[in-house]
Amino acid sequence: xxxxxxxxxxxxxxxxxxxxxxxxxxxxxxxxxxxxxxxxxxxxxxxxxxxxxxxxxxxxxxxxxxxxxxxxxxxxxxxxxxxxxxxxxxxxxxxxxxxxxxxxxxxxxxxxxxxxxxxxxxxxxxxxxxxxxxxxxxxxxxxxxxxxxxxxxxxxxxxxxxxxxxxxxxxxxxxxxxxxxxxxxxxxxxxxxxxxxxxxxxxxxxxxxxxxxxxxxxxxxxxxxxxxxxxxxxxxxxxxxxxxxxxxxxxxxxxxxxxxxxxxxxxxxxxxxxxxxxxxxxxxxxxxxxxxxxxxxx
Ligand SMILES: NC(=O)c1ccc[n+]([C@@H]2O[C@H](COP(=O)([O-])OP(=O)(O)OC[C@H]3O[C@@H](n4cnc5c(N)ncnc54)[C@H](OP(=O)(O)O)[C@@H]3O)[C@@H](O)[C@H]2O)c1
Numbered sequence: 667x668x669x670x671x672x673x674x675x676x677x678x679x680x681x682x683x684x685x686x687x688x689x690x691x692x693x694x695x696x697x698x699x700x701x702x703x704x705x706x707x708x709x710x711x712x713x714x715x716x717x718x719x720x721x722x723x724x725x726x727x728x729x730x731x732x733x734x735x736x737x738x739x740x741x742x743x744x745x746x747x748x749x750x751x752x753x754x755x756x757x758x759x760x761x762x763x764x765x766x767x768x769x770x771x772x773x774x775x776x777x778x779x780x781x782x783x784x785x786x787x788x789x790x791x792x793x794x795x796x797x798x799x800x801x802x803x804x805x806x807x808x809x810x811x812x813x814x815x816x817x818x819x820x821x822x823x824x825x826x827x828x829x830x831x832x833x834x835x836x837x838x839x840x841x842x843x844x845x846x847x848x849x850x851x852x853x854x855x856x857x858x859x860x861x862x863x864x865x866x867x868x869x870x871x872x873x874x875x876x877x878x879x880x881x882x883x884x885x886x887x888x889x890x891x892x893x894x895x896x897x898x899x900x901x902x903x904x905x906x907x908x909x910x911x912x913x914x915x916x917x918x919x920x921x922x923x924x925x926x927x928x929x930x931x932x933x934x935x936x937x938x939x940x941x942x943x944x945x946x947x948x949x950x951x952x953x954x955x956x957x958x959x960x961x962x963x964x
Contacts, residue, residue: 690722809836
């Protein structure tokens, strides 16, 4: 049985695409034990709709794979509740954006097969009972603990049953960083300016902060042994994605608009923490983190 912890947009997307007799959601600790199934309408990338009704997991003993699709800030707590009851051999795939939460999980259970995924699939929930596969992309999965190395091929094969494009990535950290850079350069600006991605590009606040932001990130990447892209390359990468997704609302802006906690602590906030450890100043990351936190509940 494949388990999904985090029955939100991304979790419901993967759940809808697995064979329906092989997948179940893991309930929140406070969930009604009498609730037997979770039902929703799934809208595929082609626009077709089908009704999904999946069970809540009753017995964690027969889990062969766990996908964790909670937000970064909920992940450690959610796993602390479940992992004592899940077989030690079951691979655990973390889908969170940003960085920090994945390392916290791998540090807490270093003996378990823990993997991280970076995905460009996009899913959203226009209302509580509907999930839309809004953008198709690719997913890279790689090991975080040594016990995960031998599981990688099997995990990729299991995830590929969904029909989504999934790749094995032996070095997942640089890939998580690539997404972190783009998220750090787009998300906080869209949240602070309350605009779609493309609109940041001509905004004075973005224009006056993007170069120093990219310099901070480039120094952190070099000092952390991640790579040596120039600040100009980073800016180009950020602006290309903002242009290509010009009409999209970032997840961080969406969280603010919906009164939800954002993942800023795992994006710009993570870069601030890393700067402290490496003794590299991160004034712009700190400014963006503070401004987003002023806008969101926490
Ligand atoms: N959506 C995407 O297209 C996408 C793409 C790439 C990466 N990601 C990343 O994937 C992660 C999930 O994103 P999302 O958009 O799916 O978020 P989401 O819609 O907010 O889903 C998160 C789900 O986790 C549940 N949850 C929170 N704490 C839990 C716990 N202790 N036990 C069980 N379930 C718990 C939440 O339940 P409640 O609803 O009850 O709060 C919610 O249903 C994020 O890190 C995001 O950055 C998302």
